[in-house]
Amino acid sequence: MTTMLEVAKRAGVSKATVSRVLSGNGYVSQETKDRVFQAIEESGYRPNLLARNLATKRTQTLGLVVTNTLYHGVYFSELLFHAARMTEEKGRQLILADGKHSADEEREAIQYLLDMRCDAIIIYPRFLSVDEMDEIIEKQEQPIMVLNRRLRKNSSQCVWSDHKASCQDAVSQLIEMGHRDIAFITGSLDSPTGIERLSGYRAALAQHQIPLRDELLVEGKWTPESGAAGVTTLLARKAQFTALVASNDDMAIGALKQLHDSGIATPGEVSVVGFDDVAIAPYIVPSLSSVRIPVTEMIKETISRLIFMLDGGEFSYQQAFPGELILRDSVIANVRA
Amino acid sequence: MTTMLEVAKRAGVSKATVSRVLSGNGYVSQETKDRVFQAIEESGYRPNLLARNLATKRTQTLGLVVTNTLYHGVYFSELLFHAARMTEEKGRQLILADGKHSADEEREAIQYLLDMRCDAIIIYPRFLSVDEMDEIIEKQEQPIMVLNRRLRKNSSQCVWSDHKASCQDAVSQLIEMGHRDIAFITGSLDSPTGIERLSGYRAALAQHQIPLRDELLVEGKWTPESGAAGVTTLLARKAQFTALVASNDDMAIGALKQLHDSGIATPGEVSVVGFDDVAIAPYIVPSLSSVRIPVTEMIKETISRLIFMLDGGEFSYQQAFPGELILRDSVIANVRA
């Protein structure tokens, strides 16, 4: 690899001058500029970003930690797409680190990004607790934002959606449409999101004085497979229900498939609702109703805050993003009937 | 940030010694080791990977370039999942760079990874031609592998699947099942994969002496939306067909939705086949037949080769991965009827 020194020699100037023409800092005459550019051209010189970043103490990169258990789902590609897009828009590069499948590995991934000297870090936690995250944030001097968790202490360094409230709201809407027997497939119950959605379901029933029936409750694991298995379990229990709420779209898709295979029509006999409103969901037949989580907006806010913090800014206010139930055929048709 | 020097001082040794205990290279007594570790603990020292990588001239990272137009699809998350998994397995980190949506930007992304001194690079090209890639590979000293393209010169530095052959094969199978009127939704025709699949369709028809009917051919753009639009176009043309082949699963999913909305049953009136066999596809109702592309194996081979090349190895043989038609309800039910 040809270095800056070789370019300098070839152009008959010093390293410093080459550095100047490349960075645009400091004055340098047009003719030497030309000589330097020519030397660069001839030698095929490329800057070594490791060296540059070491010297400037800035890398122009944002790090993102996500558990690979999320990689399987559709939600992930959308999350990543928007994160990459926003990052580039701010003139930075996104670096992804795999949080794998444990709190320790999540911690390691964060540490890796810090060791790589990312300017700032975004964490989409799956296993770390909010207290652990608070601790990490306080120990580190780099700006850190947490997605999808409400932190206790550094409450302005996170952006979240109130999963309990939006689930409660969605289930309430179903109830107000006349549904009384609403089955529920949870997410993994070691995940805060999973727990919050479940408690939203419980709260909605309580709010309308509908007793919770255990036979209508089944535990899933976020995957389409577990959604399908949930339906199998419900049917084996001979549970009667007119609506089914799955804690995310992937499970809802799996559940729809299983309902269909079991000869149960949707829409018609069972209304199905999911969460996240992944872009491909509306193309599932029959159309899936879903609680839309505004990922785009959340990512945007997250990255804006990080950039602002990098410029020395501070935030004093918190921000939550409400989920919104999008009704599609699977529910609407049922209501009409 | 506390540096190695401070740790050294605190432990009463030199930087070199600290470096030794950290890297495990060279002898160092147990007691000084202990002192160093304690100093590290106390000071919360963390190595600066920029400095380390600059000094060692190795970063232990593999770079991956993918266009963000792929981010939207399901295929992408699976690709990335396996890439990240394999990379970690080899004790490296994966760095993702966005190829955005043009050849220039794809080139920039590659350049960025090179400037970051990734040890090796994987390119999943979308806009760059094979000749351009060959040129890049020859100019660079880092090992580079190309996914999903058959290179002309550096033919052992790529791993591909013969899209034409597998499409021809899939369509032939439909023909042998008795189908004569087979509609086809292409991918973007500025993409080699799209072109290859189309020519496979053509070849299959020719092989069975079935004339190509233009009304059965419609151009898509890889997205579910374009798949749905394709069906709309076909129906508007009042084209008659018993089978529909979409050039990827996302479009097939969109097409299925549109067929359903138009009151056309699948399976039954129309058999639908997609490509890629993304994991979520079987959960679509009705089950979607698909030509499975062995991404996992392809990624695995790609990364194995890169690691081998990093160790100075050389490959002399090429490797193609065959696609395989997986028949599911949407086709099978039709055949039974």
Add this chain to the structure above:
DNA sequence: TTGTATGCGTTATCAG
């Protein structure tokens, strides 16, 4: 077993 000195490829601070 440990310390010294030099290099990795840049940037940045001074003089000139």
Add this chain to the structure above:
DNA sequence: CTGATAACGCATACAA
């Protein structure tokens, strides 16, 4: 406008 030269934080060959 340009050139030395000192960081940046770490690894490593060479001495001791």
